[in-house]
Amino acid sequence: MLLPGLPVPVIQASSDFAQLPLDQVMVLAEKGEPRAQVALGVALEHGEGITRAPDMARRWYCRAAARGLVEAWYNLGWLYVNGRGVPRDDGIARYWLEKAARAGLEQAANILPMLEEGQDGSTGCEDVVTLPRIRQACSSPECRDILHLVETLAPEYRLDANLVAAVIEAESGFRPRARSSRGARGLMQLLPATARRFGVKDIWDPEDNLRGGMAYLRWLLAWFRGDLEKVLAAYNAGEQRVIRYRGVPPFAETRGYVRRILDGYGRDAHPYDPAWLEQAIP
Missing domain, CATH: 1.10.530.10 (Lysozyme)
Structure with a gap:
């Protein structure tokens, strides 16, 4: 269940890729294009043209996050704030949303006061090769x-x-x-x-x-x-x-x-x- 008053995930930077056929997005994502990785993650998170698979969405967001894409940081935080296909975890959510907020994303900054304090150092991406x-x-x-x-x-x-x-x-x-x-x-x-x-x-x-x-x-x-x-x-x-x-x-x-x-x-x-x-x- 979504927390009340939260903004929708930010995907503007990947909007051009969202207009491409999904098979092309997949190819670009595999090649390491971070905006395509976010677009694929969004499709998997919401089941848009593909079977819904939030945990696979998390993996693609993790890969794009490692390339410094602010939208990926926000979307990872969003997943963990709401427990969308992953265990709800305020610590992991805070980790990513603080990065997005420091990058100037107002939506991320607005969510942070709703979260419990404290982090254990986990990013939620330890099972993904992101280097x-x-x-x-x-x-x-x-x-x-x-x-x-x-x-x-x-x-x-x-x-x-x-x-x-x-x-x-x-x-x-x-x-x-x-x-x-x-x-x-x-x-x-x-x-x-x-x-x-x-x-x-x-x-x-x-x-x-x-x-x-x-x-x-x-x-x-x-x-x-x-x-x-x-x-x-x-x-x-x-x-x-x-x-x-x-x-x-x-x-x-x-x-x-x-x-x-x-x-x-x-x-x-x-x-x-x-x-x-x-x-x-x-």
Whole structure:
């Protein structure tokens, strides 16, 4: 149910795209055009020419929001204010509406006094790969399928899909058959011993490889208490080296690897659960 007195969602910037045939809008959205992404999100939110799917609308709004489109910020806030296909969450709504209000959108500023105070840092977009560099580089249908699989699996492991995608980009460049000189294999470049440790049955199967890599990532997050610099260094060089050097080992490859991912991901910490330490095979 909509809160009383709220303005309708703002979609003016995408109005030209809303006039295009939906299949053209989809193609442009997949190519990364943020206004087309908002137009597709609006169609999915309201069931205009397509089956209504508010959660898919959220995903397209998230992608456009990452490109800085104010309308996407507002529409995400609108979804979470009203619980339209997503759990109602004033904290997430406030996060996006404050961004829109700071950008000068009066409608967003008018809603903010109606919301409860407080935010927990969630954006509601953690299950969506929004890093523009990765989405632009991942232009082939095969690569987009991998991103979709990441977005499907990451919530199961309580991982930010952007972090997983950034690790895959650095490890294999999204090549499922990649193999290193040290014997690491697949999308997340698992060594056979690591694959066994986290229950991987077929190291070359993309989903099995992703599951093993995500399980290892979350184990490292628990071990190093969410410190991404140490987590990524351990993923690259092994946790024992990080423990021995009390931080990132003095290896040029590892330091470059850590910096490249952190710069792209834009954060240096990630939520974790100590219980994840119990989920590796002894």
